[in-house]
Amino acid sequence: MAGRNISGLKQVHLHTLCKRRFFEAIVRRCASTSSQVHENCKASLLKKLNAKNPEESDNVCIYRVPAKLLQVEAKAYVPRIVSIGPYHHRDRHLKEMEELKLKFFQRVFKSREEREVELDSVISAMEELEPKARSCYADDLLREVGRSCSPSLIQRWMLPTLRRDLIKLENQLPMFVLHKLFELIHGSPQCENPTHSLQDLALNFFKPLLQRDTNMNAAGATTMNRTCHFLDLFRSSILPEIQDQDRKRQPRMIQSMTELKEAGVILKKSHSDRALDIRSKGRVLRIPPLHIDDHRGTLFRNMMAFEQCHKKCKPDVTAYLFFFNGIVNSADDVEILHYKGIVHHSLGCYEDAANLVNKLCKEVDWDGEESYLHKVVCEDIGVYFMSMHAKLRGRLVHYYFSNWAVGISTVAGLLALYLTLIQTGCSVAIMVNTLQKESLWSYLGLSFSLLYSRPSTPADQEDLKKE
Structure with missing residues (x-):
């Protein structure tokens, strides 16, 4: 009996010892696994820490549109019929235009009695520019608009869409590539206007985008060398002449056009050839004409997206759009600007125009730094609007003469x-x-006597008549 008890105790001891060793093995394995995970994580972090991040080149000027802007109006940034850059090169809906590109290529480089342009020299030039730009563009698209001696390869319906496509941020080529191609093709018999620069041809081609009557001329060769691409060239052509010291922080937005009018601000149409040249003097506000529709909305969206991405670019178009977003709060504001000859639209009603203006600045970050409209908003119009005379006039007009x-x-x-x-x-x-x-005293006595007199009756009135 005692032997059985001893044997049972030994079995229990062995069973407990096995469990203990099993759990110890699990703990050691977990500790080993945890240590291995720690070492792997450490090695991964050290690898990332020591890795060399690619530095952004100073020549970067063509960007992907930020996702938050795409969420507002994606179609404003995607080319509709033609792609000239790498971002949308193989999009299916742009295949038809590839045939037209081939025809332009043949027109410039095809052999006839003698070569119009030496293809070898162009290939060599593009190979030298390969590190900076990995594609090329034939700029005859711009010159084709003014041709009259031969049938145009571009149908009339294509031109408005082409202009909008070639001005979109994601659909650009560096200007130095286009400039080099223009120099190589400059002496071709196909070039009917050799005195015109690429800059002049481009601005003439994009002129209908804002429907301006005046000539679009940027600041000559200096601007040509500094602009990054077509979008930047067009943007520079509509900016007023701004000195760096004129840009200051704009801590507040301007009031609506209705409020400004009620306060006595005098609104006048400006005849400046620069679309963004807004000026003021005292309570007089001068604004150049602006055409509003979906196509101009696309243009302004891409210029603003370029300013949001390009650190060397001043946010002047952004400041301009936030200015209009401030003065246009309702259909009434658009109506005031329309009757002054400043705002023209083809959207059906004033409410649609107001909604488009207000939507342009949606999801756009701007803190008012370096605003070229600081003088207009914070000094001239702002100081007048905050005066007692303007406040009193505004209240009277708002409540009694609205x-x-x-x-x-x-x-x-x-x-x-x-x-x-x-x-x-x-x-x-x-x-x-x-x-x-x-x-x-006589009037006072009469008053007291009336208080104590008996009211007259109809009989009394008859007696008075008889008397």
């Missing part, structure tokens, strides 16, 4: 008050004249 019905009611009320005052004055004058003839 529209013709309220204005007529206000005038009628003032006229009634005026007539009441005249009537009261006449009554007082008659009373004063009477008091001058009779003594005050």
Whole structure:
């Protein structure tokens, strides 16, 4: 019996010892696994820490549009019929235009009696530019618009869409590539206007985008060398001449056009050849004409996206759009600007135009730094709007002369008050004249006697008549 107990105790001991060793093995394995994970994580972090991040080149100027802007209006940044850059090179909906590109290529480089342009020299030039730009572009698209001696390869319906496609941020080529191609093709018999620069041809091609009557000329060769691509060239052509010291922080937005008008701000149409040249003097505000539709919205969106991405670019178009976003809060504001000849639109109604303007700045970050409109918003118009005279005038106009019905009611009320005052004055004058003839005591005695007199009856009135 005792032997059985001892054997049972040994089995229990062995079983407990096995469990202990099993759990110890699990703990050691977990510790080993944890240590291995720690070492792997450490090695991965050290590898990332020591890795060399690619430095952004100073020549970077063509960007992918930020995702938050794409969420607002994606179609404004995607080319519709033609791609000239790498971002949308193989998009299916752009395949048809590849045939037209081939025709332009053949027109420039095809052999006839003698070569119009040496293809070898162009290939060599592009190979030298390969590290900076990995594709090329034939700039005859721009010159084709003004041709009259041969049938155009571009159909009329294509031109507006081509202009919009070639001005989109993701659909650009570096200007130095286009400039080099233009120099190589410059002496070709196909070039009918050899005195025109690529800059002049490009600005003439994009001129209808803003429907301006004046010539679009940027600042000559200096600007040509500094612009990054077509979008940057067009943007530079509409900017006013701005000195760096004129750019200051703009801590607040401008009031709506309705509020400015109620306060007495004088709005005038500017005849400046620069679309963004907004000026002010005292309470006088001068704004160049602006055409609003979906196509111009696309243009402004891409210029603003370029300013958001390009660190060397001043946010002047952004400041301009935030200015318009401030003065246009409703359809009434658009109506005021329209009747002054400043805003023209083809969107059906004033409400649609106001919605488009307000939507342009959606999801755009701007802190007001380096605003070229600081003088307009914070000094001239801002100082006048905050004056006591402007505040009093604004309240009177807002509450009593906001529209013709309220204005007529206000005038009628003032006229009634005026007539009441005249009537009261006449009554007082008659009373004063009477008091001058009779003594005050006689009137007081008559008043007390009336208090204690018996009310007259119809019989009394008959007796008085008989008498």
